Amino acid sequence: MTDATTIAFVVYPGLTILDLVGPLQTLGGLQTVEDLFGTDTRHQVTVVGESLDVWPTDTPLRVAAQATFDDVPHPDIIVVPGGGRPTLRQLGNDRLLDYLREVDRSADVVASVCTGALILAAAGLLNGRRATTHWGYHHLLDRLGATYVPERWVEDGRYLTAAGVSSGIDMALYLVERLTNADMARAVQLGIEYDPHPPQGSIDWSTVDRDMLRPVVEANAKAALADHPDVLARLVG
């Protein structure tokens, strides 16, 4: 048995909590299945933040990390969740961006959910790469040097990006299969009973204008990055 593969999930104030928890529960489920089956592969999830403080999310739930960035400087895999205005604020947070650049030097997989892709892009990690994000923020991803692809998840080299919010579960199950095999992924899927039946059916993308949130998104960017005119100019110049 080799050392466990470390999968770190980033938290920051105001994040969209399902962006984090979807893949965290899924990859934590891999750890549970490995324990149950006594497999050769070993994966260990952790949650990292700038501090261990208790932070707000985009819901009334408050959350806290398990470890600081300094505690986990070189995870094998990192997952960055997204959100609305608070996530845009992180595009000007050099402490987070520097951490991600350092992690990127040695990580096997650098992943994001939703607008977490904008954070990766702001750190310079998605230049010229195919990537995805929440449908309402697609134009910002292009402006930060990536090429937006309207898929559920997108893999380009070591970079794995999921679309909005709930898509992180699908991305994580894909990652479980890539890290182990399809049977393990199916065991994790059964554990979290991921047999989705959206009561209103699938999203009919032919009716969705992916630019409809643009005024809201640009107002959010201006409010979030008033103190970072250089970053703001990249987004809405």
Added chain:
Amino acid sequence: MTDATTIAFVVYPGLTILDLVGPLQTLGGLQTVEDLFGTDTRHQVTVVGESLDVWPTDTPLRVAAQATFDDVPHPDIIVVPGGGRPTLRQLGNDRLLDYLREVDRSADVVASVCTGALILAAAGLLNGRRATTHWGYHHLLDRLGATYVPERWVEDGRYLTAAGVSSGIDMALYLVERLTNADMARAVQLGIEYDPHPPQGSIDWSTVDRDMLRPVVEANAKAALADHPDVLARLVG
């Protein structure tokens, strides 16, 4: 405009975090859509616990409530998430069970996700009712006086129960439609980009033995409820 409908989500130490966050993000999304559209209906989500302490979950993420049980004695809707051994421990927690009995006297909807149904049943709220829970724990639901139904979510009068973990998202979208209308539910679904594509396909239930976890579940019950022999006897007598 009427007063907002209060939707309270219960937290307790060791819960399965996606059980909580799936419907919390979905019903929180309803609040966001209502704000955006300026609708007549108003819904407000909150997270309640015995205290505001920071608690562990079944992942390395730690969480804290927004309000105590005393702060929110009569929410219009309550949602109880589940989990493994720590959830079974709650079956002997009179403080929680008494709170749920009190809430039940006036609530419009009493809901659970996963093994949260066992907590509702232990409080005596599902006697003789059709309900669902995580597939691996179905026999405990029957032993606590309900009738297990293997569906994604089950509605019986004011009681709405979802199957394992991720099923809370589907249940919550059903609830959004019931509380408002299908267009609102579709707007929430689009906001959280819930267009699931499980990479390994749907769960093939014909291959699943719903009793396969029984030894693990019964060992968990014995460990969790060693100090509550009366409750334990109801589960594994």
